[in-house]
Amino acid sequence: MADLTTDFLGIKSPNPFWLASAPPTDKEYNVRRAYEAGWGGVVWKTLGSEGPPVVNVNGPRYGAIYGADRRLLGLNNIELITDRPLEVNLEEIARVKADYPDRALIVSLMVPCEEQAWKDILPRVMETNADGIELNFGCPHGMAERGMGSAVGQVPEYIEMVTRWCKTYYDRPVIVKLTPNITDVRKPAHAAKNGGADAVSLINTINSITSVNLDAMSPEPMIDGKGTHGGYCGPAVKPIAMNMVAEIARDPGTRGMPISGIGGVTTWRDAAEFMALGCGNVQVCTAAMTYGFKVVAEMKSGLSQWMDEKGYTSTADFIGKAVPNVTDWQYLNLNYVAKAKIDQDACISCGRCYAACEDTSHQAIAMSADRTFTVIDAECVACNLCVDVCPVEDCITMEAMAPGTTDPRTGKVVQKDYANWTTHPNNPGAVAAE
Amino acid sequence: MTSPTAPGIVAGRLSADLLTAGFADLHAPLDRHEAHVAADRCYFCYDAPCMTACPTGIDIPLFIRQISTGTPEAAARTILESNILGGMCARVCPTEDLCEGACVREAAEGKPVEIGRLQRYATDTVLTRQGHPFTRAAETGKRVAVVGAGPAGLSCAHRLAMLGHAVTLYDARPKAGGLNEYGIAAYKSTDGFAQREVAWLLGIGGITLDAGKVLGGELSLDTLSDEFDAVFLGVGLGGVNALGIDGDDHDGVRDAVSFIAELRQSTDLSALPVGRNVVVIGGGMTAVDAAVQSKLLGAESVTIAYRRGREAMGASRYEQDLAASHGVRILFNVKPHAVHADAIDLEYTSDDGTGLRGTGETMTLSADQVFRAIGQTLTTDGGLTVEGRKIKVTGAGRTTRDGVWAGGDCALGGDDLTVTAVAQGRDAALDIHAVLTGA
Numbered sequence A: 001m002a003d004l005t006t007d008f009l010g011i012k013s014p015n016p017f018w019l020a021s022a023p024p025t026d027k028e029y030n031v032r033r034a035y036e037a038g039w040g041g042v043v044w045k046t047l048g049s050e051g052p053p054v055v056n057v058n059g060p061r062y063g064a065i066y067g068a069d070r071r072l073l074g075l076n077n078i079e080l081i082t083d084r085p086l087e088v089n090l091e092e093i094a095r096v097k098a099d100y101p102d103r104a105l106i107v108s109l110m111v112p113c114e115e116q117a118w119k120d121i122l123p124r125v126m127e128t129n130a131d132g133i134e135l136n137f138g139c140p141h142g143m144a145e146r147g148m149g150s151a152v153g154q155v156p157e158y159i160e161m162v163t164r165w166c167k168t169y170y171d172r173p174v175i176v177k178l179t180p181n182i183t184d185v186r187k188p189a190h191a192a193k194n195g196g197a198d199a200v201s202l203i204n205t206i207n208s209i210t211s212v213n214l215d216a217m218s219p220e221p222m223i224d225g226k227g228t229h230g231g232y233c234g235p236a237v238k239p240i241a242m243n244m245v246a247e248i249a250r251d252p253g254t255r256g257m258p259i260s261g262i263g264g265v266t267t268w269r270d271a272a273e274f275m276a277l278g279c280g281n282v283q284v285c286t287a288a289m290t291y292g293f294k295v296v297a298e299m300k301s302g303l304s305q306w307m308d309e310k311g312y313t314s315t316a317d318f319i320g321k322a323v324p325n326v327t328d329w330q331y332l333n334l335n336y337v338a339k340a341k342i343d344q345d346a347c348i349s350c351g352r353c354y355a356a357c358e359d360t361s362h363q364a365i366a367m368s369a370d371r372t373f374t375v376i377d378a379e380c381v382a383c384n385l386c387v388d389v390c391p392v393e394d395c396i397t398m399e400a401m402a403p404g405t406t407d408p409r410t411g412k413v414v415q416k417d418y419a420n421w422t423t424h425p426n427n428p429g430a431v432a433a434e
Numbered sequence B: 001m002t003s004p005t006a007p008g009i010v011a012g013r014l015s016a017d018l019l020t021a022g023f024a025d026l027h028a029p030l031d032r033h034e035a036h037v038a039a040d041r042c043y044f045c046y047d048a049p050c051m052t053a054c055p056t057g058i059d060i061p062l063f064i065r066q067i068s069t070g071t072p073e074a075a076a077r078t079i080l081e082s083n084i085l086g087g088m089c090a091r092v093c094p095t096e097d098l099c100e101g102a103c104v105r106e107a108a109e110g111k112p113v114e115i116g117r118l119q120r121y122a123t124d125t126v127l128t129r130q131g132h133p134f135t136r137a138a139e140t141g142k143r144v145a146v147v148g149a150g151p152a153g154l155s156c157a158h159r160l161a162m163l164g165h166a167v168t169l170y171d172a173r174p175k176a177g178g179l180n181e182y183g184i185a186a187y188k189s190t191d192g193f194a195q196r197e198v199a200w201l202l203g204i205g206g207i208t209l210d211a212g213k214v215l216g217g218e219l220s221l222d223t224l225s226d227e228f229d230a231v232f233l234g235v236g237l238g239g240v241n242a243l244g245i246d247g248d249d250h251d252g253v254r255d256a257v258s259f260i261a262e263l264r265q266s267t268d269l270s271a272l273p274v275g276r277n278v279v280v281i282g283g284g285m286t287a288v289d290a291a292v293q294s295k296l297l298g299a300e301s302v303t304i305a306y307r308r309g310r311e312a313m314g315a316s317r318y319e320q321d322l323a324a325s326h327g328v329r330i331l332f333n334v335k336p337h338a339v340h341a342d343a344i345d346l347e348y349t350s351d352d353g354t355g356l357r358g359t360g361e362t363m364t365l366s367a368d369q370v371f372r373a374i375g376q377t378l379t380t381d382g383g384l385t386v387e388g389r390k391i392k393v394t395g396a397g398r399t400t401r402d403g404v405w406a407g408g409d410c411a412l413g414g415d416d417l418t419v420t421a422v423a424q425g426r427d428a429a430l431d432i433h434a435v436l437t438g439a
């Protein structure tokens, strides 16, 4: 079985699966059990400054979005950072780290944007012997209104400044956790880098309202008749998170900067995808909150099986491997032509592909009286919609046309050579091809 | 070809096509799509009731999740780590009484997750590759004799070999597998699966199969105890109870298990004789299997005669319905009274709480052939202490003699199920290992 050991910023962990800073990591009891269940590392629930801790609402703090069969696809929360005293958390962190030296333990922090506040807390974190810190610049609710969390994460100058303080007063790795509630995630990533951050982690949760109670006319979760936007996470946010990760991984200003991938990681495959996009490891919250700590067992066995099948002996072999293939639209090969193809043996004649293509795409699927569905190559633009709506996996496939054959839709011969929009005749700004 | 209505016990009642169709896989294997749809229904329950209900404690939620995420090989590993005969168990376990009976979706919708079929999907993936997924620990230099190559013995031998011990596996019969090979209904274990599984299991290495050796014949417990560091007995129940009524020795009267063994070893089912009117005495899985397979061979009428009510029947409701769907009639509260040349007299019974008694009222059924399926008995005890007609064991299969363990059907405390035999063989192996290595 493949070796899942990872080295992230010099912090070794037996596997790349870390629990993200959130309720699963809020106390010693949880973290010990998480390690026993096999998690490679833990980012402790965000700590605030000394003094009376924050308070949480006393009503529902979560809302959910479901797929079929009540499968939880998205979770929304209005929880704040830890509501337990700083002292208690620090003592617990020190104890747990002493007992689990081979597991990663990172302390997440969120204190006011004043140098003194950081100067105060960092030496105390140092004393716990934790492996590093993560700066929570992402929490979108409650803390932002107090000038912390995403209120900092949305202002690159603040990120840079606070990161620099941390690098000054703390000598272990500093990870900056980014908020997705921003237009261009590369800006805060640059700021983190300029401030000296060792890595970025992303994403924190996304501003959201998951549902509206139509009797009470209030967003949910509803506290005494009112609701507020919360932070969205879980499988539903993975595509958004992966795009942000890829943007940072391929940006010239941040390329090569270590990334910890967060957002909807639920299975080994999700993790492999984040890592292929450049993440040195992944962090998980919702999957653990939905299925319990044991869910990591599948992540480990699946990743290890896949690595064996691919011949990867260490995670370093595939981290970032997909990054060179992430490009801009304008560089996609316009000479590549494909057609949908329906496997008649696999087809169950539900007609979903037909409805999709006929009503909303290119009228490229023919339906016979006996419900045989076939693609009309002369109409098909290879949009992939039919593939996406077909209930049978691999029933519809996209088949590339061989160069030299004629596309019946355009009447043009498929060219072997790559040509993109930058040189396309329809592009007013096209540069002449050499 | 004869016909279903030909009198007497004759062969060739059905065409080859009908025989092939009848004896085909009871449940067709799931394909990838079906497996994913079935796996999707699992809730990944905490401390899952299905897992508790499995005698080998397979981590069912985990293996189903591994199927969902496209890694059936990892799923198979999860299964086989707990139950090395997970492939056979997927086919023969009365899941309705075990894991599926406990599944929370049985409670929610009256329709459990199809754990058995999913288990088969996963284990088939690994077995068709024929690669053995486990490796042996370094040789310990210890030697263990395992007598009986049924589920208990195979499971024990595999675990011992994996832990680095050298195992000699003896069996009286020419082929290993025990009742997997000679007893399980043909439609539950098709295409020579039992032998394929044994061959795959032996792929671990470190196990020498010595077939055709009988304990009580060329083998004795004393010599085995002298020659080996430990001995495990998994000899099953070789004998069959007698009816104890007039005509018990009649030509048409036969043990259900020997009939099934002959059927399982037959290469040409059209050459296998069966009665026109068959009556099976008993109420367990063996009775159902004998009845259904008689019907599948072309018997015109098949009746199971069970002495108590439906609730008390050993065969599960699922098995009863399976019999009914094949056209087998089940009579409750009747016991055999006398067997004649082509008929059997049954007497009605009742139980007022003081014990089962005949009411004196009888009925007569046509019967060319009568099968005894009223339980098996211990034939080999190796001179060990016997209790409740089984070898007395305590803890993980320790017999009253030092260095000798027993498990499976022959040992006290089992359920007479394949899966329990596997669990007991494995647990005895772990105990033997602990004793031999002083761990």
Ligand SMILES: Cc1cc2nc3c(=O)[nH]c(=O)nc-3n(C[C@H](O)[C@H](O)[C@H](O)COP(=O)(O)OP(=O)(O)OC[C@H]3O[C@@H](n4cnc5c(N)ncnc54)[C@H](O)[C@@H]3O)c2cc1C
Pocket (backbone or CB within 6 Å): B092, B093, B094, B147, B148, B149, B150, B151, B152, B153, B170, B171, B172, B173, B176, B177, B178, B179, B180, B183, B184, B185, B188, B213, B214, B215, B216, B234, B235, B236, B237, B238, B257, B260, B285, B286, B289, B380, B407, B408, B409, B410, B415, B416, B417, B418, B419, B421
């Ligand atoms: C007809 C029938 C149908 C069944 N169907 C099912 C089913 O669908 N599902 C289910 O879970 N269970 C079923 N069972 C029960 C199940 O088969 C047994 O519980 C299981 O096989 C017990 O395993 P074992 O290893 O203890 O014994 P066995 O499988 O009986 O194996 C014992 C082995 O020991 C060998 N042996 C015996 N005596 C000696 C000796 N003196 N020297 C050397 N070797 C010896 C035998 O040849 C045999 O190979 C069925 C049983 C029968 C009879």
Ligand SMILES: Cc1cc2nc3c(=O)[nH]c(=O)nc-3n(C[C@H](O)[C@H](O)[C@H](O)COP(=O)(O)O)c2cc1C
Pocket (backbone or CB within 6 Å): A020, A021, A022, A023, A045, A046, A075, A076, A077, A079, A080, A081, A082, A108, A136, A138, A139, A177, A203, A204, A205, A231, A232, A233, A234, A235, A237, A262, A263, A264, A265, A283, A284, A285, A286, A287
């Ligand atoms: C209830 C809840 C509380 C959270 N609290 C914190 C927190 O204190 N600090 C933090 O950095 N992120 C917090 N998060 C965000 C998670 O760490 C993570 O970034 C996010 O949930 C996305 O990952 P996921 O899709 O695996 O859940 C919280 C998330 C949830 C659901």
Ligand code: SF4
Pocket (backbone or CB within 6 Å): A339, A340, A356, A357, A361, A362, A363, A364, A365, A375, A376, A379, A380, A381, A382, A383, A384, A385, A386, A387
């Ligand atoms: S790929 Fe798009 S255009 Fe082609 S058949 Fe499918 S839905 Fe229609």
Ligand code: SF4
Pocket (backbone or CB within 6 Å): A342, A346, A347, A348, A349, A350, A351, A352, A353, A354, A373, A389, A390, A391, A392, A395, A396
């Ligand atoms: S959606 Fe898929 S299964 Fe349904 S008709 Fe189209 S090709 Fe067939």
Ligand code: SF4
Pocket (backbone or CB within 6 Å): B041, B042, B043, B044, B045, B048, B049, B050, B051, B060, B061, B064, B102, B103, B104, B105, B113, B115
């Ligand atoms: S009880 Fe049913 S739903 Fe729950 S884990 Fe077991 S198989 Fe899955």
